[in-house]
Amino acid sequence: MAKPKVAIYWNASCGGCEEAWVDLNEDILAVADAVDIVLWPVALDFKKSHVEALDDGEIAVSFLNGGVRTSEQEEWSHLLRRKSGLIIAFGACAHLGGIPGLANFYTKDDIFEAAYGYLPTVENKEGTTPQLTTKMPEGELELPEIYDTVYPLDQIIDVDYYIPGCTVPADLIMEAVTAVLKGELPPKGSVLAPSKSLCDECDRNDSKPDKMEITELKRPHLTFMDPEKCFLAEGVICMGPATRAGCGQRCINANMPCRGCFGPTDDVKDHGAKFLSALASIIEINDPEEMDRLVESIPDPSGLSYMYSLASSLLARKRFERETVKA
Amino acid sequence: MGQRITIDPITRLEGHGKIEIFLDDKGDVANAYFQVPELRGFEKFAEGRMAEEMPRITPKICGVCPTTHHLASTKALDDLFHVDPPRPAKLIRELINSAFLTEDHALHFYFLGGPDFVVGPDAPAGERNILGVVAKVGLEIGGYVIEMRKRIRNIITVLGGRVIHPVCGLPGGVSKGLTAEDREEFLKTAEDAIEFAKFSLGIFGDVVLKNDTYVNLIVGDVYKHQTYYMGLVDENNKVNLYDGDVRVVTPTGEEFAKFKPQAYTEHIAEHVEPWSYIKYPYLKNVGWKGFVDGPDSGVYRVAPLARLNASDGMATPLAQVEYEKMYETLGGKPAHNTLAYHWARLVELLYSAERMKELLEDDDIMSDNIRTIPTETPTEGVGIVEAPRGTLIHHYKTDERGVITMANLIVATVGNSAAICMSIERAARGLIKGGNVNEGLLNMVEMAFRAYDPCFGCATHSVPGEMPLVVEVKNQDGEVVERLSQFVDG
Numbered sequence: 153m154a155k156p157k158v159a160i161y162w163n164a165s166c167g168g169c170e171e172a173w174v175d176l177n178e179d180i181l182a183v184a185d186a187v188d189i190v191l192w193p194v195a196l197d198f199k200k201s202h203v204e205a206l207d208d209g210e211i212a213v214s215f216l217n218g219g220v221r222t223s224e225q226e227e228w229s230h231l232l233r234r235k236s237g238l239i240i241a242f243g244a245c246a247h248l249g250g251i252p253g254l255a256n257f258y259t260k261d262d263i264f265e266a267a268y269g270y271l272p273t274v275e276n277k278e279g280t281t282p283q284l285t286t287k288m289p290e291g292e293l294e295l296p297e298i299y300d301t302v303y304p305l306d307q308i309i310d311v312d313y314y315i316p317g318c319t320v321p322a323d324l325i326m327e328a329v330t331a332v333l334k335g336e337l338p339p340k341g342s343v344l345a346p347s348k349s350l351c352d353e354c355d356r357n358d359s360k361p362d363k364m365e366i367t368e369l370k371r372p373h374l375t376f377m378d379p380e381k382c383f384l385a386e387g388v389i390c391m392g393p394a395t396r397a398g399c400g401q402r403c404i405n406a407n408m409p410c411r412g413c414f415g416p417t418d419d420v421k422d423h424g425a426k427f428l429s430a431l432a433s434i435i436e437i438n439d440p441e442e443m444d445r446l447v448e449s450i451p452d453p454s455g456l457s458y459m460y461s462l463a464s465s466l467l468a469r470k471r472f473e474r475e476t477v478k479a
Numbered sequence: 480m481g482q483r484i485t486i487d488p489i490t491r492l493e494g495h496g497k498i499e500i501f502l503d504d505k506g507d508v509a510n511a512y513f514q515v516p517e518l519r520g521f522e523k524f525a526e527g528r529m530a531e532e533m534p535r536i537t538p539k540i541c542g543v544c545p546t547t548h549h550l551a552s553t554k555a556l557d558d559l560f561h562v563d564p565p566r567p568a569k570l571i572r573e574l575i576n577s578a579f580l581t582e583d584h585a586l587h588f589y590f591l592g593g594p595d596f597v598v599g600p601d602a603p604a605g606e607r608n609i610l611g612v613v614a615k616v617g618l619e620i621g622g623y624v625i626e627m628r629k630r631i632r633n634i635i636t637v638l639g640g641r642v643i644h645p646v647c648g649l650p651g652g653v654s655k656g657l658t659a660e661d662r663e664e665f666l667k668t669a670e671d672a673i674e675f676a677k678f679s680l681g682i683f684g685d686v687v688l689k690n691d692t693y694v695n696l697i698v699g700d701v702y703k704h705q706t707y708y709m710g711l712v713d714e715n716n717k718v719n720l721y722d723g724d725v726r727v728v729t730p731t732g733e734e735f736a737k738f739k740p741q742a743y744t745e746h747i748a749e750h751v752e753p754w755s756y757i758k759y760p761y762l763k764n765v766g767w768k769g770f771v772d773g774p775d776s777g778v779y780r781v782a783p784l785a786r787l788n789a790s791d792g793m794a795t796p797l798a799q800v801e802y803e804k805m806y807e808t809l810g811g812k813p814a815h816n817t818l819a820y821h822w823a824r825l826v827e828l829l830y831s832a833e834r835m836k837e838l839l840e841d842d843d844i845m846s847d848n849i850r851t852i853p854t855e856t857p858t859e860g861v862g863i864v865e866a867p868r869g870t871l872i873h874h875y876k877t878d879e880r881g882v883i884t885m886a887n888l889i890v891a892t893v894g895n896s897a898a899i900c901m902s903i904e905r906a907a908r909g910l911i912k913g914g915n916v917n918e919g920l921l922n923m924v925e926m927a928f929r930a931y932d933p934c935f936g937c938a939t940h941s942v943p944g945e946m947p948l949v950v951e952v953k954n955q956d957g958e959v960v961e962r963l964s965q966f967v968d969g
Contacts, residue, residue: 168542168643177629251539254524263520268751271887275748286754290501290509291483293754298518319643373531373649406640406647407654411535451880455528
């Protein structure tokens with residue numbers, strides 16, 4: 153029997169999700185043995201034309217990491233959708249937009265204005281900015297278009313499954329690959345990780361008081377964090393209550409609070425809103441002035457509670473005339 | 480109009496790096512351009528964020544070198560919040576940085592750059608990869624490399640929470656200390672890493688230095704640029720990868736500048752071109768003269784060879800011996816030979832491993848005094864560390880609540896962006912004559928930029944094999960007249 157064809161591709165990503173595959177260490181050899189990898193740009197030489205030459209649906213499963221923010225990435229996503237039986241959004245950026253999705257607080261012009269304009273080392277009296285085409289003495293040079301908005305993968309193409317995390321832990325990769333090979337997949341649209349909150353499996357759970365009541369919020373650099381105690385109970389913002397489990401408590405193990413890279417649990421659409429409501433439910437303040445002080449103490453609540461999920465939130469981006477996504 | 484050659488690193492199909500070479504009517508190289516077709520705008524969207532979150536945000540620039548972004552960001556916060564971390568915290572941070580440099584340099588040698596030499600620049604393309612290295616030096620080496628990488632990366636996992644995108648850095652210290660058990664295990668890892676580095680230098684010596692063809696390639700003219708060099712040095716002008724002053728030397732090796740991180744804007748400026756999203760840093764006090772080398776051009780280089788050129792030596796004994804040996808063979812300092820980056824990388828591999836051991840042997844590292852809580856109002860801060868691929872600069876300004884109002888980042892590979900363009904152009908000129916594109920071009924051009932271990936969108940070199948290239952020769956109608964590829968089409 154022919155081995156199932158598998159593609160691994162990256163859009164607007166940092167390469168961490170490629171490293172996640174390499175960090176399977178010996179297991180990567182087992183994976184490579186069980187499947188036929190037909191696209192993995194970081195390791196194999198396949199051009200777009202090779203993928204185009206495949207029959208529609210010939211690739212059993214494509215793992216796509218990174219959000220989408222250029223015309224080129226959008227084209228690739230559509231191509232792989234057409235050629236693949238299953239599309240798995242791999243990692244926080246494909247799943248939720250990830251940290252690069254914070255760029256949705258701004259526009260492309262804002263980004264250019266900083267990068268090629270007012271930053272302190274830029275010497276650019278002529279106001280040069282990168283152009284889609286530039287005429288040089290020898291010929292024309294082209295650059296792909298950068299969009300105003302970062303899109304999670306499912307805003308561009310139909311996605312079958314999601315594997316969360318920044319980056320995806322090795323055990324979740326192996327579980328997903330095994331499920332695909334055995335054909336034992338949950339209903340379409342599932343996130344391939346436990347649907348309970350990080351708090352449910354947190355080692356610090358026992359330190360929680362019976363009733364959580366907090367009267368102040370502390371920024372992590374301004375307080376000593378007890379390595380045994382629940383961060384929230386101590387007033388340090390931790391996204392644990394609203395965030396899906398399955399990461400192995402990586403940040404907690406380093407004595408740092410969760411920032412939500414696994415996104416929300418199954419029943420939640422808007423990760424940040426869910427967290428803010430969870431937070432509000434444990435704040436025990438009745439005096440309005442004191443409440444104002446507490447709100448003031450966290451100057452960027454939206455950047456914090458939507459750190460990984462701004463692009464997939466109900467708001468999606470700072471409002472402005474939304475560009476049309478070319479199909 | 481002549482022909483046009485597009486070299487599209489297939490690792491960058493979504494667009495992080497692309498090379499365009501234009502030929503004139505005679506078929507000689509008229510010009511070559513290296514383009515970076517992506518921009519994610521981290522500097523802009525940092526604005527509005529709380530400063531203490533920056534060490535968790537900026538590593539996402541690069542999943543291959545997140546550790547150095549994390550540390551540069553954390554150091555920028557020390558400066559911003561006017562807080563000096565306790566010594567044990569500094570030791571832990573430098574340990575994390577040393578572990579990272581060790582595993583990353585090893586990865587480059589065995590998986591990416593090394594195959595050109597160990598297997599051979601003109602070996603069949605399908606063998607010029609990690610498997611070819613293993614075939615040449617022995618089957619057990621593959622397992623040895625994977626095992627060492629795993630153990631060294633474990634140091635970062637334990638201390639940083641995660642090896643990809645660690646989280647332990649805070650202004651004034653680190654979030655987690657070292658246990659006696661971990662220390663014992665890490666010491667063993669460090670000792671083994673020193674042996675591993677010596678072993679790697681041994682392979683380089685046997686396979687490369689004893690082969691006249693390779694030595695001629697290294698010292699030859701095709702891979703040479705007389706530029707300025709930059710790197711962090713300690714108080715004795717020895718290489719330091721975590722802290723110190725930035726030192727710049729001229730193409731003839733004299734000290735040109737030595738400055739504190741906070742003064743970097745007086746020395747570095749960035750040039751903008753309309754045909755690339757990347758910027759081109761240069762020495763402000765020399766000026767931008769275009770993509771040219773020599774003492775009148777502000778183009779400087781960073782990363783291993785540049786760091787060794789910009790220093791007076793290595794601070795650890797075994798690495799110092801290798802440092803001297805390298806310059807003796809290359810005919811003195813500074814060495815302008817781009818391919819010598821590979822050698823310098825191995826000298827630093829040894830240094831980082833030795834440094835890990837030194838740091839772990841320092842009893843202070845076991846202290847639980849790992850944080851100083853900032854008390855002053857945040858204002859502005861700069862943090863510089865040496866990433867595997869060069870000097871990495873993070874610079875932030877905040878309002879009084881610690882909210883970012885300005886973030887400027889000069890990322891390691893960007894420091895070499897102008898030099899990479901020049902190296903590619905020179906290699907192309909050296910090979911393409913009269914319109915003849917031979918297969919050697921592929922690897923020769925590839926070697927010109929692979930020496931820098933480039934990390935453009937930030938992840939070019941994380942997997943067995945090498946950075947494959949496709950060269951397409953097009954006529955003026957844009958039709959492909961010839962296509963060369965390093966890998967057999969599957």
